[in-house]
Amino acid sequence: MTDQVEKWGLFEVSCRARVSGNPFEADFGAEFQHSEHSVKVAGFYDGEGVFKVRFMPQIEGEWTYTTYSDVRDLEGQQGRFACVAPSSDNHGPVGVVDSLRFAYADGTPYIPVGTTCYVWNLQGDELEEQTLRTLEQAPFNKMRMCVFPKRYTFNMNEPPSYPFPRKVTQSEKTSRTGEPSNDWDFSRFNPDYFQHLEKRILDLQRRGIEADLILFHPYDSGAWGFDRMPAEVNDRYLKYLVARLASFRNLWWSFANEYDLFPERTMQDWDHYMQLVQQIDPYDHLRSIHNCMAFYDHTKPWVTHCSIQSGYVHRVPLWMKKYGKPIVIDECGYEGDIHMVWGDLSPEEMVLRFWIGFTLGGYVTHGETYVNPEEVLWWSKGGQLRGESVPRIAFLREIFEQAPAAGLTPIGRIDNETVNMLEGTPGLFDQSSDVDRIIAEGRWNVEAGGYCGNDYFMFYFGMHQPGSRNFNLPPGSFRIDVIDTWNMTLESVAENASGEVTVALPGRKYMAIRIVRRA
Amino acid sequence: MTDQVEKWGLFEVSCRARVSGNPFEADFGAEFQHSEHSVKVAGFYDGEGVFKVRFMPQIEGEWTYTTYSDVRDLEGQQGRFACVAPSSDNHGPVGVVDSLRFAYADGTPYIPVGTTCYVWNLQGDELEEQTLRTLEQAPFNKMRMCVFPKRYTFNMNEPPSYPFPRKVTQSEKTSRTGEPSNDWDFSRFNPDYFQHLEKRILDLQRRGIEADLILFHPYDSGAWGFDRMPAEVNDRYLKYLVARLASFRNLWWSFANEYDLFPERTMQDWDHYMQLVQQIDPYDHLRSIHNCMAFYDHTKPWVTHCSIQSGYVHRVPLWMKKYGKPIVIDECGYEGDIHMVWGDLSPEEMVLRFWIGFTLGGYVTHGETYVNPEEVLWWSKGGQLRGESVPRIAFLREIFEQAPAAGLTPIGRIDNETVNMLEGTPGLFDQSSDVDRIIAEGRWNVEAGGYCGNDYFMFYFGMHQPGSRNFNLPPGSFRIDVIDTWNMTLESVAENASGEVTVALPGRKYMAIRIVRRA
8 A cells, every 4th residue: 555645744765774974974865756746855864874855745646756865775766655635734834925924835824823932842851741731721823942952041951962963972071071072073963853853843733833943043152052153064954954854844944033143144144044945945934034133134035924023013014014024023022020121021011012913914922931940931941831921812813813814904003203214115004094084083093903905903902091982984784892802801892883883992901992894 | 668579570560551543562561670681571461551561580689670662651661679589489480401401590400290281271260270279289390281272072162261352242243143253353362361371370380380381272173263363463472472471480382282283384384483482582481392293393493392292202312312402292192091092091001101201311291081071181171180190190200309400311122223213313322331231131121211320220111020130230339229100119129239239029010120329
């Protein structure tokens, strides 16, 4: 019987061979063929004499393959498999649609409601499995996580293993200096390290979570030096990652966290990494790069979406206009109580930033940094969630997953001064929009708003506490819901509204009004 | 015995005369003389045959005066008075010092903590006196108020009287059309109207409140047409106001509320009004002009300080740098629950905006718009205060009145993107400031901060809820206070701190840390 693989599943060819010299330098891969369609895919050395090539078929039906290599034992091996329909929870990889939106390959809309556990995958099985159990109860469908270990405040532990072997053995070196050696053999990889990473990415996949994998980060603090490897090692590392991981359908490439904090890298380096992966990734997975202070130029063609760090969530419409790509605020600050401003947001502020960002048609990512004696902060190590924003984010996700798949066009209280300040974006807002008639007092009368045609309107009021709002509805009949985003209640206040309506509100903070055309 | 007038008090000369023709057109005034110093002051017609000239002496000692006029009975009258030391609660008029600050003429620092009751003075004595009683219990030392009546939502009532007489009598007109006539005789004024205004300005003066008098506003809605008087009437009106009011020491000239909402006026008109008053006001009272959307160019030399409408209170440092004048955010939104976004701030948001603005070295003005059956909203008619921000603003005033008179230099979380956006202000922030060393994690680590030399530091955390902050204190010994801006508590957590310190915070919102050098 022919092997069967789901569409967007992972087909793996495994070969054993003895190689003289460095097996990581062997040229190995396979060409996969489906009638007229063929895909050439690089393989990789997985240690212990095993070479692998992985493939994610995107077309159902009969596939054949032939390996290629400069190693005789690895060359010319042939096989076949049947690509069958995907199972119900397999929608394929996520991509960009309609410029500003995401969807799975099968067309199912995808709204990223992410969280951040930078090195949860390097904490040992006990904690890692706790993280997975937490995720099963949490509302998140994207995880920001790093390949490399992290050395930083609250992150002083060594990882269980390392991505590269050492030039000298641990015992030799320790016996001389008493300290572990960071004298890495960058000509080889440590397959165990990457096998574990893959296991965790698959654990996420099984839970419906995209892995937004951070390829480089600057939080090394001289501990290991993975933030300053030689240029050819960076390239070899990227090629190895693509060979190993590109066939995982829930993978996104995040080229850096805070790319602008790497003192030794130029903008050309970052351009190069992104171009390289764009060129060699057979599946064109999502590519982004995340800033600290200075934004990368997200208009560059290899950037698929904007991965932004900023607490200025009101700027979603400006960024949409400037970059013309989906806006994911991957760091708006974290709920917590640490000694730093980016990790001490109250849950109210976190939820407020989520609601503003999503209402304006963008996406906001969660993180949590509550101090605890174990120094296991979710944002970095995973573990347990303690914050009050999480259930509110679950409520938000439910509501925005009911919004039109085309996404929301933003409106809001961005003032002339802000618009004038943003260079190069004249005509940022269509001042003649219907919305100015629909909100009786004009678009300025909400903290944030988003709409879809004349059919769907979401208005969020944040720290305002209105007693009412007036609307002039477009022709037709509408349902009007009053949403308490903090207390997580939704009340339908009108089932068949039309024309001029006053919507009463309770004079509390964190309220929203949703107006939806009746079918 | 010679008449005695306090320095910065009001000396008034009153003359009776019969004038053929329009007495408002008579030329009348006086020259006041003190040794080598002389001041020529215009008088005005106050009705019923009485002409007055008013004078605010700014030098103690013996003054003489001689009137001038083109009316024989009013010309050449002479007199004298003694200008004596001011009483303890008389500090003179407020002016600008050190570019960004205010002080009374006697050097006492003045920190504007204003409120807004646009037409409280046109509501009849019962309500007006209730407003005055409310102000006696309130923390406000500046009142934004209009000369002209207001017609707008929640403001549908007629004023008790009008600034101009009608061309035809009310009874004549009403008998013809059934409606009151707005056929004003703009060649005359109604002295009663202005006498009442003066009475209320003096009522404020007695309570230590500056009258930030709004000379024009666009909320007329065709009710009376005072927003579209002929050009020569506007000039005559301004001259009449200066003659009547400039001698009141608690007077500020606010040329408009929302100047940019007058459809029929050009920027040159506004320049002209401000230049005219600058030229004829003998005491050079403060002059400002308040925007709706588009800021007036506050760098123009006749503007003494920036009267800003914006909810973007984080921009205080940008405006300071751009305009180089004191920043008064006279409208950041109002606490209330009305159906409009500018009048439905929660008290928490109002207090937050106050704390950010004051910590950054600016000033923020209060207003309140809670719906009530009587439609007496504080922001417009005065009456009673209902909001929860008022006691917190009293607490804030107490704290900022203890800050160094030189004022606070701002620091805060304004990001590169914002700074880059503001054209024409390179080098906005001195990146080499000591403050970056003093806040262990750098200036970004506060929601808003202000400091004075190496002696005084205020750090505000807003919607953040830090558990701690670290500081590297400058050489010397410091007292450290933890302030709960919402619960209005101040706790000294260290009396003699020095060097590196960690300040524990309770993990709640709305906290601040004050660090003050010990004497």
